Amino acid sequence: MKKQKISDAVIHRLPRYYRYLDDLFNKGVVRISSNSLGSKMDITASQIRQDLSCFGEFGQQGYGYNVAELRSEIGHILGIDSGHRLIVVGAGHLGHALLQNFDFQKLGFQIDSAFEVSPALIGTSIRNITIRSMDELEEYVTQYRPDVAVLTVPQHVAQSLADRLIALGIRGFWNFTNVELSTQEPGVFFENIHFADTLLTLSYRISRS
Amino acid sequence: MKKQKISDAVIHRLPRYYRYLDDLFNKGVVRISSNSLGSKMDITASQIRQDLSCFGEFGQQGYGYNVAELRSEIGHILGIDSGHRLIVVGAGHLGHALLQNFDFQKLGFQIDSAFEVSPALIGTSIRNITIRSMDELEEYVTQYRPDVAVLTVPQHVAQSLADRLIALGIRGFWNFTNVELSTQEPGVFFENIHFADTLLTLSYRISRS
DNA sequence: TAGATTGTTAATCGATTAACAATC
């Protein structure tokens, strides 16, 4: 096991490994070699072994990898078993869609609560999650200390809301607004979902082929 | 201008360039150097010049780039002015959220129509887009020939729906289901939005800091 | 003109792939 900084390229492949292993696991596959996993995922066996070697030795010569074991090891590396908790900030259409459809639990996240400004939504609940007033944010976060905030609010309030939440101790943002958030605070992370960027990438590809 | 294959890394940076230039443009900024754009975007000036040189010569020595001009050049490269049309397949919460909030027009896409299986939704409309029955898909696509399909349907129908749509001539998929779609058909592109992957990346980061 | 800044070539850095000894 090499002890060094893990590159972004490797980090971004981890969830995909997990996804494939979870799938194999659910299909009852017991073992897999880097070679056959590689051909399934359309990457080289070499890359898989190289990537995994950043975190430990999970295979066995002549055998390959035990699917259940490797799945749970990668899950662990990703922090699926860390008991993270999150709040959803903004319960408009998109927030609602996530609350309704997204399986947070499967990724090890517990939804603590949701917050909204719209009076029509405050007090209602979606899948047992009560939607609270945005005014209660400070009190709630201070008391319950969730780790992550899902931001599904209008663009123009995104950065100021993020600042508020960072001050309250939120350390991760799953940011669905189309602005890039930033902070001076160390140890705070943003995952920006730029819908528009991906649609433009698609636009680029279909425009020249 | 170098005439060679454009790398994925460059392609994925283009929408971000566009986003920043659009922002500068809307703020009325007239000119910008690779240096100051680089510090705004937190990348090197060298990278910007290198990236742009794949597509042409858009700057001027001693001056920099005209914001309006570079913005529209990159927009053109991305195909924003190609008059692409799309359909939304699946009008559940997520499809609804996109129809309601997402500014397709700004990216040069026109929404043609939306399709659903749920009888409760068929015949209703969102922002002037009528939701049709999934049964009308073949007829509609054959007749109007949209370029792109937004897939916001349950996972287990995603691949078969994609196959149907590819057969009908759809060439791009903005895929919000958490499965990786594929096809033998050349000239068909998938942009997969894997929500779970990005949340796991965030989970990884906050788990070790 | 002098200063600024481009586009491009060359140098560096990092990531991917290949090769192979170790070993189950």
Added chain:
DNA sequence: TAGATTGTTAATCGATTAACAATC
């Protein structure tokens, strides 16, 4: 045991950064 497959080192490939002549 023999065959398979790992983890790791070395080789290659590609992407980023630096440098600079050209020129507005």
